[in-house]
Amino acid sequence: MNPQDVLAELTALQAGDVPTHGGATMAYVYDSGRPDVDELAAAAQVAFQWTNALDPTAFPSVARIENDLVGAALGLLGGGPDAVGTLTSGGTESCQLAVLAAREHWRAAGGTGRPVLLLPVTAHPAFRKAAHLFDVEVRDVPVDPxxxxxxxxxxxxxxxxxxxxxxxxxxxxxxxxxxxVGEIAGLAAAAGVPCHVDACIGGWVLPFLDDVPEPFDLSVPGVTSLSVDLHKYGYAPKGVSVLLTATPELRHAHWFSTAGWPGYPVVNPTLAGTRPAGAMAAAWAVHRWLGTEGYRELAGRARDATVRLAEGIAGIDGLRVVGRPVATLVAVAQDGPDAVDVLNLADEMTARGWLIQPQPPFAQDRGDLPATVHLTVTAATAGRVDALLADLRDAARAAAALPRPVPDAELVAAAATIDPSALTVAEVEALLELAGVSGRSLPARMAPVHALVAALPRPVAERLLAGVLGRVYRPTVAAAPVSG
Ligand SMILES: Cc1ncc(COP(=O)(O)O)c(C=O)c1O
Structure with missing residues (x-):
C-alpha cells in the first residue's frame, strides 16, 4: 500500500457524506464559494498542524495569531479599550467559557447558593451543556411565539x-x-448581572450589513461578553471561535492555572490542554486574505440570497417565514392548519439533494412554537436561490400530498410511564426498534421520527436520541496485531 491508496480510502469514506461545498447543505457547513479561500486555508493549516498553541511562549506565532484575530473581532464588534478575548475551539466552547467566567465572577463577588443562568429557549444548547457541566441552574426565558x-x-x-x-x-x-439585546442587557445591568451576546453565527455577518434593526454588540451598555465563530461566517475551517470579554477580569475568570503538580506550570485559557494551531492559522490566513472588503462582499451576497429566498418562500402555498430573519438564517413553518407539514418538506428536500434542517414543535410558557425547517444561507448558495426555490415549491406540493407524521399513540402512552434514568442500553435499543429506528443509519424518511421525538416527554426523548448515536458509534474491536 502507498500513501495514495490510504488517501483514496479516506476519500471513498466521504462518498456517503453530505457535500461540504456547493451551497446545498444548509446546516453544519459554511462555503464561501471561493476555491482560493479554501486553498489558502488548507496551506495555512498544514503549516501549523504540528504546532501546539498550549504554550504561546514556546510558540510566539500563536500568540500573534490569537492577538490579531481577537483584535479584529474587537474592532468589528464594539470592543472598548479594556476589552480582550480568547480563541476557542468552536461556538460551544466559547459559550461554555462565558458561563464559567460568569459563575466564577459571581462567586468571587460573594455569590452563594446554586448559580442561575437565564436562557431564552431559542439560545443554543451549548449553554445548557455549560450549565450541566458547571452545575448551574437554567431558568428558561420564553420567546414571543x-x-x-x-x-x-x-x-x-x-x-x-x-x-x-x-x-x-x-x-x-x-x-x-x-x-x-439592548433592552435585556439594560435590565441585567440594572440588576448587576452580566449579559452574554451569542453572536456565534451572526457575528461575522451583521457588522457588514446596513439593515440590522438594532445594535447588538459589545458597545451596547450592559453587554459583558460576546461569542463569534470564525469557522462559520469567518469562512475558516472547523475548530476556531472567539470569546470576547469586556474586561480582563472576566477573561481571567475562565482561565485555569495551577502549579499544583511536579510537572510544567499550567495556564489554560480554554477547556483544552494541547490546542491545535492549524485552524487558528487557517482563520488568520483567510482573514488576512479576505480583509474587511472581502467579508463585506461575502456577507452581502449571503444576505441578498437570504432576502430573495425569504420573499420566494412567502409566495409558496402552505409555507411561511417565521419572524424577521436579520442575517442569513431562515426558518419556515406551515402556513395554516391544513398546510404543508414541514417535517415532510425536509424529507422531500433531502430526496432532491438539499439538506434543510427539521426543527420539531416546541412547547413553552408563552405559547408553543411550531415545527419549522432551518436554512443556513452562505455565499455559495447565492447562485442557486432560483433552483432552491423551484425545488422548495415542488417539495411543498409533494409534502402536502403525504400523510401528516403522527406518532404511534401506544408508544407515546408507554413512554409517559418510563423513567429514562432507569433505562438500560438494551432497553433503549428495544424502544428504538419499536420506534422504527434500526440499524446504523437513519431511516430515509425522518418526519415520523421527529414527530415521535416531539410527542415524548423530553427526558425520554433525550435518552432515545442518545441511543440513536450509540448505534452510529459502534466500533468493532480490531484484530490484535500478530507479532513476529
Ligand atoms: C448561535 C449559536 N451559538 C452556538 C453555536 C455552537 O457552535 P459550534 O457548533 O461551533 O460549537 C451555534 C452553532 O450553530 C450557534 O448557531
Missing amino acids: VTCRADPAAVVRLLDERTVLVVVSAPSYPHGVLDP
Whole structure:
C-alpha cells in the first residue's frame, strides 16, 4: 500500500457524506464559494498542524495569531479599550467559557447558593451543556411565539441574587431573529448581572450589513461578553471561535492555572490542554486574505440570497417565514392548519439533494412554537436561490400530498410511564426498534421520527436520541496485531 491508496480510502469514506461545498447543505457547513479561500486555508493549516498553541511562549506565532484575530473581532464588534478575548475551539466552547467566567465572577463577588443562568429557549444548547457541566441552574426565558424574540418581561421576573448571567442571541440559530439585546442587557445591568451576546453565527455577518434593526454588540451598555465563530461566517475551517470579554477580569475568570503538580506550570485559557494551531492559522490566513472588503462582499451576497429566498418562500402555498430573519438564517413553518407539514418538506428536500434542517414543535410558557425547517444561507448558495426555490415549491406540493407524521399513540402512552434514568442500553435499543429506528443509519424518511421525538416527554426523548448515536458509534474491536 502507498500513501495514495490510504488517501483514496479516506476519500471513498466521504462518498456517503453530505457535500461540504456547493451551497446545498444548509446546516453544519459554511462555503464561501471561493476555491482560493479554501486553498489558502488548507496551506495555512498544514503549516501549523504540528504546532501546539498550549504554550504561546514556546510558540510566539500563536500568540500573534490569537492577538490579531481577537483584535479584529474587537474592532468589528464594539470592543472598548479594556476589552480582550480568547480563541476557542468552536461556538460551544466559547459559550461554555462565558458561563464559567460568569459563575466564577459571581462567586468571587460573594455569590452563594446554586448559580442561575437565564436562557431564552431559542439560545443554543451549548449553554445548557455549560450549565450541566458547571452545575448551574437554567431558568428558561420564553420567546414571543410570533417574533420568536426573547421576552424581556420574563427576564425581569426571573432575575434574582443567584443569577450569574443572562444570555441573548444575535441572531438565534433556530429562527435567525435578533433578541432585544439592548433592552435585556439594560435590565441585567440594572440588576448587576452580566449579559452574554451569542453572536456565534451572526457575528461575522451583521457588522457588514446596513439593515440590522438594532445594535447588538459589545458597545451596547450592559453587554459583558460576546461569542463569534470564525469557522462559520469567518469562512475558516472547523475548530476556531472567539470569546470576547469586556474586561480582563472576566477573561481571567475562565482561565485555569495551577502549579499544583511536579510537572510544567499550567495556564489554560480554554477547556483544552494541547490546542491545535492549524485552524487558528487557517482563520488568520483567510482573514488576512479576505480583509474587511472581502467579508463585506461575502456577507452581502449571503444576505441578498437570504432576502430573495425569504420573499420566494412567502409566495409558496402552505409555507411561511417565521419572524424577521436579520442575517442569513431562515426558518419556515406551515402556513395554516391544513398546510404543508414541514417535517415532510425536509424529507422531500433531502430526496432532491438539499439538506434543510427539521426543527420539531416546541412547547413553552408563552405559547408553543411550531415545527419549522432551518436554512443556513452562505455565499455559495447565492447562485442557486432560483433552483432552491423551484425545488422548495415542488417539495411543498409533494409534502402536502403525504400523510401528516403522527406518532404511534401506544408508544407515546408507554413512554409517559418510563423513567429514562432507569433505562438500560438494551432497553433503549428495544424502544428504538419499536420506534422504527434500526440499524446504523437513519431511516430515509425522518418526519415520523421527529414527530415521535416531539410527542415524548423530553427526558425520554433525550435518552432515545442518545441511543440513536450509540448505534452510529459502534466500533468493532480490531484484530490484535500478530507479532513476529
Ligand atoms: C448561535 C449559536 N451559538 C452556538 C453555536 C455552537 O457552535 P459550534 O457548533 O461551533 O460549537 C451555534 C452553532 O450553530 C450557534 O448557531
